[in-house]
Every structure is written in C-alpha cells, then in structure tokens.
Amino acid sequence: MASDGFRPLDEKLLVEYVKATPVLADKLGNQFDKLEIEEVGDGNLNFVYIVISPSGSCVIKQALPYIRCIGESWPMAKERAYFEAITLKEHGGLCPDHVPEVYHFDNSMCLIEHISDYMAKTLFYTSLLYLTTTDHKSAVAKYCGNVEMCRLTEQVVFSDPYKVSEHNHWTSPYLDSDAEAVREDNLLKLEIAELKSKFCERAQALIHGDLHTGSVMVTGDSTQVIDPEFGFYGPMGFDIGAFVGNLILAYFAQDGHAVDGNDRKPYKVWILKTITETWNLFYKKFTALWDEHKDGPGEAYLPAIYNNPDVQLLVKQKYMKELFHDTLGFGAAKMIRRIVGVAHVADFESIKEAKKRAVCERKALNFAKNLLKERRDFQSISEVVSAMEQLD
Ligand code: ADP
Ligand code: SR1
Ligand code: MG
Ligand code: MG
Ligand code: MG
Known part of the structure; x- marks a missing residue:
C-alpha cells in the first residue's frame, strides 16, 4: 500500500475488482473460475494486466502514485489515468478503428x-x-x-x-x-x-x-x-x-x-x-x-x-x-x-x-x-x- 493509502491491484485483488465491476464482468462472460491474468506492463510508468476468460478478454491498466521503474521515491500523480481515459475516449470518438475502446474508468x-x-x-x-x-x-x-x-x-x-x-x-x-x-x-x-x-x-x-x-x-x-x-x-x-x-x-x-x-x-x-x-x-x-x-x-x-x-x-x-x-x-x-x-x-x-x-x-x-x-x-x-x- 502506498503512503497515501492507494491500494495497488494485484492478481488476486483484480479478480475481486472485475467481479464487482459489472461492465468488466460482462466482458468476461461472468466466468471467474477460469480467468487467466498476466501482468504485461513493459513501460516505465504503469501496471497493465491482460485478463482472459473462455468467453472474452480485457486489459486493465492501473496508475500508481509513483513512477514504476523508479519506485515510490519518485512520486507521480496517479490522476494521469483520468487524462489517459478521457483522451482515449476523445480520440476513440474521432478514430474508433485505431484506438482501443474504454469499457470502464474508475473515477470512484x-x-x-x-x-x-x-x-x-x-x-x-x-x-x-x-x-x-x-x-x-x-x-x-x-x-x-x-x-x-x-x-x-x-x-x-x-x-x-x-x-x-x-x-x-x-x-x-x-x-x-x-x-x-x-x-x-x-x-x-x-x-x-x-x-x-x-x-x-x-x-x-x-x-x-x-x-x-x-x-x-x-x-x-x-x-x-x-x-x-x-x-x-x-x-x-x-x-x-x-x-x-x-x-x-x-x-x-x-x-x-x-x-x-x-x-x-x-x-x-x-x-x-x-x-x-x-x-x-x-x-x-x-x-x-x-x-x-x-x-x-x-x-x-x-x-x-x-x-x-x-x-x-x-x-x-x-x-x-x-x-x-x-x-x-x-x-x-x-x-x-x-x-x-x-x-x-x-x-x-x-x-x-x-x-x-x-x-x-x-x-x-x-x-x-x-x-x-x-x-x-x-x-x-x-x-x-x-x-x-x-x-x-
Ligand atoms: P446549506 O447550508 O444551505 O446546505 P451549502 O453550503 O450546502 O448550503 O450550499 C448549497 C449548495 O450551493 C451546494 O449544494 C452547492 O450546490 C452550492 N455550493 C455551495 N458552496 C459551493 C462552492 N464552494 N462551490 C460550488 N458550489 C457551491
Ligand atoms: C431543519 S433540519 C435541516 C437539516 O439540513 C442541514 O443540512 C442539516 O442536515 C439539518 O439537520
Ligand atoms: Mg506508454
Ligand atoms: Mg448547511
Ligand atoms: Mg448543505
């Protein structure tokens, strides 16, 4: 847990999160027993998980309040996820063929x-x-x-x-x-x-x-x-x-x-x-x-x-x-x-x-x-x- 109380998701918490988020649960066909989850983030900043069920898949990206490749010693506003989500939506509206669809953004x-x-x-x-x-x-x-x-x-x-x-x-x-x-x-x-x-x-x-x-x-x-x-x-x-x-x-x-x-x-x-x-x-x-x-x-x-x-x-x-x-x-x-x-x-x-x-x-x-x-x-x-x- 980071110093401000933000809880990073891990593979176990992710299953709970997906279950409690209907739009994601639907994407995965509400099949939670056979989920395959892999953290694939290879960038410097964030964590990215691919979640696959027998009937669907989604990508979940989480921004923690610091720079991933450095660690907590370099804090960075996690609100970047908000700007990423609204930009994806804006650009996606303009060019849907080449921008991934945002199924869910967790403002809460x-x-x-x-x-x-x-x-x-x-x-x-x-x-x-x-x-x-x-x-x-x-x-x-x-x-x-x-x-x-x-x-x-x-x-x-x-x-x-x-x-x-x-x-x-x-x-x-x-x-x-x-x-x-x-x-x-x-x-x-x-x-x-x-x-x-x-x-x-x-x-x-x-x-x-x-x-x-x-x-x-x-x-x-x-x-x-x-x-x-x-x-x-x-x-x-x-x-x-x-x-x-x-x-x-x-x-x-x-x-x-x-x-x-x-x-x-x-x-x-x-x-x-x-x-x-x-x-x-x-x-x-x-x-x-x-x-x-x-x-x-x-x-x-x-x-x-x-x-x-x-x-x-x-x-x-x-x-x-x-x-x-x-x-x-x-x-x-x-x-x-x-x-x-x-x-x-x-x-x-x-x-x-x-x-x-x-x-x-x-x-x-x-x-x-x-x-x-x-x-x-x-x-x-x-x-x-x-x-x-x-x-x-
Ligand atoms: P009351 O004491 O009568 O409940 P509030 O202080 O809750 O009054 O204000 C009533 C409404 O006025 C709020 O629900 C909000 O819509 C608006 N309001 C009050 N303060 C602000 C503020 N600082 N910025 C924007 N809107 C405000
Ligand atoms: C007459 S009671 C009005 C109520 O509004 C205020 O916001 C308080 O909740 C108070 O109890
Ligand atoms: Mg990147
Ligand atoms: Mg009042
Ligand atoms: Mg009031």
Whole structure:
C-alpha cells in the first residue's frame, strides 16, 4: 500500500475488482473460475494486466502514485489515468478503428480516497490521539458557542423522529404505521438516547457535523467538502456515519429509479463498493496516522505507558471497534431522520410515484432500525453490506 493509502491491484485483488465491476464482468462472460491474468506492463510508468476468460478478454491498466521503474521515491500523480481515459475516449470518438475502446474508468477511486483522507486527517489531528489535553480543551472551548446548531441536530436527529412533531413528515399514508412504529419502539428509544448522550458529551474531535453526501462536491479528479456550519467537538462516528448512511439511503432508493433497460444494478454495486472501501480506507489511513504519531504530543495513550506493541494493538482494536459501532449507530440514526423526520434526501424525494417511493423507504427504514439496535453485532463493513444485499 502506498503512503497515501492507494491500494495497488494485484492478481488476486483484480479478480475481486472485475467481479464487482459489472461492465468488466460482462466482458468476461461472468466466468471467474477460469480467468487467466498476466501482468504485461513493459513501460516505465504503469501496471497493465491482460485478463482472459473462455468467453472474452480485457486489459486493465492501473496508475500508481509513483513512477514504476523508479519506485515510490519518485512520486507521480496517479490522476494521469483520468487524462489517459478521457483522451482515449476523445480520440476513440474521432478514430474508433485505431484506438482501443474504454469499457470502464474508475473515477470512484478518487472520491473514496479523497473522502477517506479528509475524514482520517480532520478527525485524527483534532483528537487526543494527536493533541495534548491542554490544546484539546482550548479547541473544544472555541466551538462551545455553536450551541444552536448542535441543538438543531439534537432535535431533528435524536428527538423529533421518536415523537409526534409538527415538522415530521413521511410518505403518507403508506408509511403511517411505519412512522408510528418508530415512535413506539422502546429498544430503538434506548439506543437513540445513548447516541444522543454521545453526541452531546463526547468531544472526541472537531467534526464537520453535517457530512451527508450533499456536502461533498466531486469531479473526476477533485473532491471538496463544503458546508461545515455544524462544526464542533463531537463524536467522530457522527461524520463517518453521515456519509455512509447517505450512501445506504442511495442504495435503497435505486429500485425506485429503475426503468426498462436500466435496472440500476451496476450503480448499486458501485454504491456497495464505495461504502466498503470508504470505511476500510478510512481505517487504514486513520490507524496509519496513529502509528506515525505514536510518540507525538497526543495524550490519550501516553508513550510511557502504551509504548509496547501488544498494548498498542489492544487499544487500537478497542478504539476502532467502538468507532465502527458509533459509525453504524449514527449512520442509522441519520437514515431514520431522513425518512420520518423534517429533512429528507433527493434520492427518495425524486421518486415521483408515492407508492413506489414508500417501498424503497420502508426497506431503508427497516434496515436502519435493525442497524441501530444490532450495530454491536457487526464486526466488519462487509457484514453490513451483506445484510443490505440480503434485505434487497
Ligand atoms: P446549506 O447550508 O444551505 O446546505 P451549502 O453550503 O450546502 O448550503 O450550499 C448549497 C449548495 O450551493 C451546494 O449544494 C452547492 O450546490 C452550492 N455550493 C455551495 N458552496 C459551493 C462552492 N464552494 N462551490 C460550488 N458550489 C457551491
Ligand atoms: C431543519 S433540519 C435541516 C437539516 O439540513 C442541514 O443540512 C442539516 O442536515 C439539518 O439537520
Ligand atoms: Mg506508454
Ligand atoms: Mg448547511
Ligand atoms: Mg448543505
């Protein structure tokens, strides 16, 4: 793995990648048992694989963030792959007989990398894993004034969906009983109370506070996070959960947008891949920062006490497990508020037919309720993705 967390493909990962990329899987006739893969790159810069199945073949080229023939000591923008892909498409349009066709270009790798980078850096460097308690306390104090925005979140995320409120709305009449069930679910209320306490009491890091996917602006090679007006020192999982929760909503909304000739399946696979890789890459980058700064100023785990590999591993596992379960809990809470609370998401709202929309929303709501209650039973993000696929 390169220093910025980019994961080079190898022959084993390539099989997984091809399976998860429908356009490539189709090219290979969905026959994955008999794949022949050979790395044939003989140029100076990139890695090139020929992938052959009994019924088709393709070439997969990957640019790593350095010059191949030199190694990591000579960094080079991996976004060159983007320019290669758009030039191939442009030239291919002009002279298709003499330019290979681009079946697929993986833009998503940029978004996933950028957003995981953003979350890992903003959350790590503002936490006690990096700051002294003195610096952390003065930073927390600086944000204590953002009371009204915090109170808005307390109300619309952690309170209103669980009681009768004039602001709540849902796809009525189809979801009337579903909304009522949320208000009557004692176990759900128990869990949301725990998360509300954490949101109000845990000054873990400077969080964005509203990191839904609408706060992330993307192009092919750039990702910009906007709109941090809810920023304060709160639980890290609230940010990661917001992003992941919105992706889960997007997943469950797709069936409502399917039309003849476009079943949205490839997009659903892309969303699942994005969820998995966002968490996994965040995990890698965040723990890498922790390793890099283990002898730094951070006072959560003083080197004098924790500077041996066994105890470091233990604290890291415990910390990341709690963060994972917080992420799932806050993500679920934010999904529920987007279905029965005041502010909804375009993914569902743009499904014109109410009955169809309600079917999608109900699936998402049921998934979220279960996730909120059972979040501690999930050990990995792939288990979450499997649960989504099972419900689908
Ligand atoms: P709000 O706080 O009301 O959600 P946002 O800051 O999210 O407002 O901005 C609303 C919209 O304005 C965004 O979804 C985006 O379309 C546009 N916008 C905001 N900031 C920028 C920016 N820096 N560059 C381009 N568009 C932006
Ligand atoms: C009245 S609630 C409005 C919502 O929009 C903001 O972007 C936040 O998500 C807030 O909860
Ligand atoms: Mg060349
Ligand atoms: Mg805003
Ligand atoms: Mg906004």
